[in-house]
Amino acid sequence: xxxxxxxxxxxxxxxxxxxxxxxxxxxxxxxxxxxxxxxxxxxxxxxxxxxxxxxxxxxxxxxxxxxxxxxxxxxxxxxxxxxxxxxxxxxxxxxxxxxxxxxxxxxxxxxxxxxxxxxxxxxxxxxxxxxxxxxxxxxxxxxxxxxxxxxxxxxxxxxxxxxxxxxxxxxxxxxxxxxxxxxxxxxxxxxxxxxxxxxxxxxxxxxxxxxxxxxxxxxxxxxxxxxxxxxxxxxxxxxxxxxxxxxxxxxxxxxxxxxxxxxxxxxxxxxxxxxxxxxxxxxxxxxxxxxxxxxxxxxxxxxxxxxxxxxxxxxxxxxxxxxxxxxxxxxxxxxxxxxxxxxxxxxxxxxxxxxxxxxxxxxxxxxxxxxxxxxxxx
Amino acid sequence: xxxxxxxxxxxxxxxxxxxxxxxxxxxxxxxxxxxxxxxxxxxxxxxxxxxxxxxxxxxxxxxxxxxxxxxxxxxxxxxxxxxxxxxxxxxxxxxxxxxxxxxxxxxxxxxxxxxxxxxxxxxxxxxxxxxxxxxxxxxxxxxxxxxxxxxxxxxxxxxxxxxxxxxxxxxxxxxxxxxxxxxxxxxxxxxxxxxxxxxxxxxxxxxxxxxxxxxxxxxxxxxxxxxxxxxxxxxxxxxxxxxxxxxxxxxxxxxxxxxxxxxxxxxxxxx
Numbered sequence: 001x002x003x004x005x006x007x008x009x010x011x012x013x014x015x016x017x018x019x020x021x022x023x024x025x026x027x028x029x030x031x032x033x034x035x036x037x038x039x040x041x042x043x044x045x046x047x048x049x050x051x052x053x054x055x056x057x058x059x060x061x062x063x064x065x066x067x068x069x070x071x072x073x074x075x076x077x078x079x080x081x082x083x084x085x086x087x088x089x090x091x092x093x094x095x096x097x098x099x100x101x102x103x104x105x106x107x108x109x110x111x112x113x114x115x116x117x118x119x120x121x122x123x124x125x126x127x128x129x130x131x132x133x134x135x136x137x138x139x140x141x142x143x144x145x146x147x148x149x150x151x152x153x154x155x156x157x158x159x160x161x162x163x164x165x166x167x168x169x170x171x172x173x174x175x176x177x178x179x180x181x182x183x184x185x186x187x188x189x190x191x192x193x194x195x196x197x198x199x200x201x202x203x204x205x206x207x208x209x210x211x212x213x214x215x216x217x218x219x220x221x222x223x224x225x226x227x228x229x230x231x232x233x234x235x236x237x238x239x240x241x242x243x244x245x246x247x248x249x250x251x252x253x254x255x256x257x258x259x260x261x262x263x264x265x266x267x268x269x270x271x272x273x274x275x276x277x278x279x280x281x282x283x284x285x286x287x288x289x290x291x292x293x294x295x296x297x298x299x300x301x302x303x304x305x306x307x308x309x310x311x312x313x314x315x316x317x318x319x320x321x322x323x324x325x326x327x328x329x330x331x332x333x334x335x336x337x338x339x340x341x342x343x344x345x346x347x348x349x350x351x352x353x354x355x356x357x358x359x360x361x362x363x364x365x366x367x368x369x370x371x372x373x374x375x376x377x378x
Numbered sequence: 379x380x381x382x383x384x385x386x387x388x389x390x391x392x393x394x395x396x397x398x399x400x401x402x403x404x405x406x407x408x409x410x411x412x413x414x415x416x417x418x419x420x421x422x423x424x425x426x427x428x429x430x431x432x433x434x435x436x437x438x439x440x441x442x443x444x445x446x447x448x449x450x451x452x453x454x455x456x457x458x459x460x461x462x463x464x465x466x467x468x469x470x471x472x473x474x475x476x477x478x479x480x481x482x483x484x485x486x487x488x489x490x491x492x493x494x495x496x497x498x499x500x501x502x503x504x505x506x507x508x509x510x511x512x513x514x515x516x517x518x519x520x521x522x523x524x525x526x527x528x529x530x531x532x533x534x535x536x537x538x539x540x541x542x543x544x545x546x547x548x549x550x551x552x553x554x555x556x557x558x559x560x561x562x563x564x565x566x567x568x569x570x571x572x573x574x575x576x577x578x579x580x581x582x583x584x585x586x587x588x589x590x591x592x593x594x595x596x597x598x599x600x601x602x603x604x605x606x607x608x609x610x611x612x613x614x615x616x617x618x619x620x621x622x623x624x625x626x627x628x629x630x631x632x633x634x635x636x637x638x639x640x641x642x643x644x645x646x647x648x649x
Contacts (some may be wrong), residue, residue, distance in 0.1 A: 019386035019427070020417075026595055041379065055455060055484035062485070066407075066429050112480060133479020133569035169459050171438030171449045172641035173549060179513060179524045184531030184540050194575045342580040 006067045009033070009077035009283055024048040024059035027074055035075035035104045040133070046134030049105035054111045054165055075104035082290050083114050083151070083160045090147035098138035104222050105134050110148050115162050118155035142266045205312040206338040212349050214299045214307035220280060220349060221297065227268060228277070231344035231354055250282065250291075258282060261291055274299040290308070292316055309345075311338050381417040385426035392548065395428060396517040399544045404428050406546060408436075408451050408490035412499075431487065436548055439463065445553040447513075449488020454514045458483060466508065466555040475565065479571045489534070492529070493547045495539045495599075496627035498573040498627045503594030504563060505529050506602055510552045516545040524549070527529040531545045532579040559583035562644025564636050565595070575630075578637040582609070591641075593618065593633055609641070 008031060017026055027033040027050070031080050041060045049058040051073040070318035076241030078084035090096070097103050113130045128147050132171040135145065146184075151321035173179070177237040210217055221228055225246075247264040263282020270276065281292035300308045344354040387404070389395030398404060405424035407413050408431045416422040427567040430436060436451035441463045448462055452627035458474035477483055477491075477500050482486040491501045492512055506529045515524045532540050541547060555561070577614060589608040601621055607613050614637055618630050 020381045020383050022380075022418075025380075032409065041418045043411060043478075046479065046481065047480050052484070056481040057484045058411070058414075058481050060418070061482075063410075063427070066410075066431075068388075069432075130480060133481055165456075165461070168449070168452060168456060169434065169438035169448050171435075171440045171549060172439075173447060173513060173524075176447070176513075176526075176551065177441060181526045181528070182531070182540075183513070184527060184534060197546055287630055301453070308484045320629060335643065 004065065004068045006069070007071045009072070014066055015068055018065060018376045021063050021064045022060055023062040023064050023067055026064035027059065027072070033074045033076050037104055041077070042136070044133075045102075046109065047102055049108045049134065051108060051112075054163055056108055062184045075107060078111070081111070083111050086151045086154060087114065087147065090150040091144070092148040094143040094150060094163060095363055096140075096142075096147040097144035098136070098140050102134060102136045102138075102321070105371075106131070106136070106144055109134050110144070110151075112349055114151050114155065115160055117152060118159050119157075119353040120152075121156075124149070124151070128185055128316075132276065174179070177210070183288065203312055203314040204308060204338070206342075207308060208342050209302060210307050210309055210342075210346065211305065212307060213303045213305055214274065217307055218271075219300075221276055222269050222271070223245060223346075227348055228345065232347055240267070246278070246280070248280075262371070263291075309342075311341065313338065314374075379418050379420060380491070382420055383405075384424055387426055387428045389428060389433060391427075391517065392433055393517070395430055396515060396544065396546060398428050398519065399546065402426065406430050406493070407535065408487040409453060410437070410490075411478070411486035412490070412494045412496060430546065431485075433515065436489065441465070444549050447633035448550045448552065449467070449489045450548050450550065452488050452489075452492075454478075454483035454488065455480065457488065466560075467554065467559070469508070469535075469555060469563075470552065471498050475609065476500060476565070482571075483529045484565050485499050488550055489547045492532070493539060493541060495533050495535075495537050495572070497536050497598060498540060498575075498577070498595040499598070500565070500574075500594075502529065502533055503579050503592050503600050504602045505550065505552065505563070505591045506594075507581040507590050508552060508555065509590065510550055511582075512547050512550065513540060513549040516542060516550045523570055524548075530600070530602045533539050534594075535598045543565070556584035560584075560644040560647070562640040562642065564639035564643060566632065566636050576633050576636040578633070578640040580609070580637070582642045582644060589600065593637065594631075597622065611641075619636075 004013055005012050007013070013031065017030065022188055024036055024038045027036050028038065029249045036050055036059055037047035038060060039047035043058045043061045046058070049056050050059045051057070052067065053071050054084045055122055084107065091103070091107065096106070109131060111139045113127065118273060124145050127148050128141060131144065133140065165173065217242065225240055226237040229248065235248065235249040236251070237246055239247040244266070246267055250263065261282045261284045263280045265278060265280025267278045268276065275296070275298045277296040279294040281290070281291040293313065296312045297308045302308045387398055389398055395406070399406065403425040403617065405413065405422070405427055407429055413422060430452050433451060434450040438449045439452060439462045440447045442584050446463050448457070450579070451463060454477045458471050460471060462470065463517045463576075474483065477486065486560045488501055491499045495502060510529065511526045512532050513526050515525060527540060529607045536538060550575055560582040561577070562580040565574035568572050574595045579592045581590045582588070588605060589603045590602060591608045591614075601617060603613065603617055614634055615630060618625060618633060
């Protein structure tokens with residue numbers, strides 16, 4: 001017996017669904033309330049807007065199980081709502097309903113606008129601002145704006161009945177002064193990073209000083225490659241053969257985004273010039289994206305007990321993700337990676353274990369660009 | 379697209395929530411207005427979600443000496459509607475009103491926005507300018523461990539914060555804004571309500587620690603300039619170029635333009 005219940009259109013509905021089922025699919029497919037439309041599934045288009053506990057929300061961004069205990073109203077349940085009755089008439093009179101796909105979301109948003117602005121005179125621009133989260137592909141906002149103005153005009157002297165929204169409770173954290181204020185690590189000491197487009201990919205280079213003699217640094221780079229690779233957050237070397245072929249993983253993690261790129265490659269070293277390079281390529285089976293890249297390093301003496309190390313990361317992504325690349329973000333991410341590599345390498349040279357750091361990655365750039373790409377589509 | 383399968387947990391209280399954070403790859407979710415799209419696109423694939431929006435401990439606010447405490451799960455709409463005491467002369471409700479769309483503001487939370495740390499989010503830039511702090515909590519052998527951080531220390535990069543994996547952002551402390559302070563904010567969006575391409579905030583405190591300007595919607599964390607030179611326009615270009623030596627001239631120009639707009643608004647009290 002499932003005890004989880006959500007109230008939908010005044011009816012208690014058991015929530016016997018898997019956690020990933022969103023509220024829009026739940027009302028449409030399980031309850032056959034098909035007035036709620038699913039458009040973008042990104043929270044952008046507004047076609048799936050329903051009312052949850054008195055406020056309009058995106059049902060594509062709500063998980064049905066998370067609505068346990070909530071009160072949901074869909075477009076099917078407004079027959080007794082005085083504002084909605086007037087809006088329906090006004091939408092008909094002003095030809096605000098065109099193909100009809102956006103209309104359920106438009107009506108619910110319009111109802112919220114009328115409830116909040118009844119008794120006030122607001123200009124069309126403000127209504128359009130309030131409607132900006134509901135996209136109409138017929139491009140016919142003129143009738144919709146007029147319909148809302150018509151209903152608002154009818155409420156000049158009266159207010160629609162509005163259930164008050166709950167007040168917030170008192171937050172008690174005790175004595176705030178007793179909670180210590182911590183300072184974060186400053187980004188001021190970050191090594192200067194240069195970035196340039198290199199063929200189809202991008203090359204990011206950073207130079208920093210290491211307080212160790214160059215010869216001993218080179219020995220470590222040459223002979224302890226797995227440990228050196230482990231200094232790069234997210235990188236794992238699982239195999240290294242005598243001929244320099246290697247295999248490993250690069251764990252990409254940025255905020256909530258995570259991927260694990262499995263790859264193989266080769267390592268080469270030039271003892272005469274203190275230059276080395278690791279080339280690799282791999283793919284993430286879950287997102288079906290591919291990446292290839294190289295990490296190269298060069299040492300130069302800077303006094304007897306100091307050396308300068310230049311690390312360059314070049315990479316190229318292909319498959320679905322390639323079209324999403326966005327320059328500035330990659331540089332930021334890679335410069336943080338190199339900064340952490342520098343700190344960890346320093347620790348390794350001093351015989352300490354690498355810091356436990358959360359790895360950063362390139363999927364963030366895909367995400368940012370994907371949003372832009374979606375915006376262009378919509 | 380539909381998300382990859384995940385488990386869903388509710389916490390009984392804050393202590394329970396912190397405890398549940400330690401079990402595997404659990405992602406806390408409040409309003410889910412930023413994480414939701416990432417789940418739907420399968421960019422984020424957590425093993426489990428931990429719903430913290432329902433925690434009573436995160437759903438309140440309080441006026442205290444020197445400022446206002448806002449619970450992490452207070453929504454943008456609640457701030458817009460004046461359910462949170464406004465100690466900023468209208469700045470908080472005005473910024474809230476400019477976030478995405480009303481239906482997104484109904485669910486999206488101030489704490490979730492800060493913990494998600496999207497560089498283009500409004501609260502990060504605004505609250506950095508106002509000198510706000512976040513209060514973090516994690517489980518501890520002695521009961522609970524709390525710490526506070528200024529936002530410019532808390533946000534370490536694009537979607538990167540100082541939160542440890544078992545730690546929750548539980549509240550925001552917004553210091554009082556003195557009556558004669560000046561504040562200006564401007565963001566450039568391709569479409570109303572969309573994530574900003576560039577944003578800037580200017581804050582000149584009537585009392586206390588003076589001037590602060592913040593460039594937001596950068597590739598990484600907000601860029602804060604504080605003190606006497608903060609309003610020196612010549613220094614803005616230098617600060618951007620120092621942080622992002624390869625930023626294209628057009629991008630710098632847009633950001634300086636947006637900052638000038640914010641500065642103008644701070645001088646004219648235009649909204």
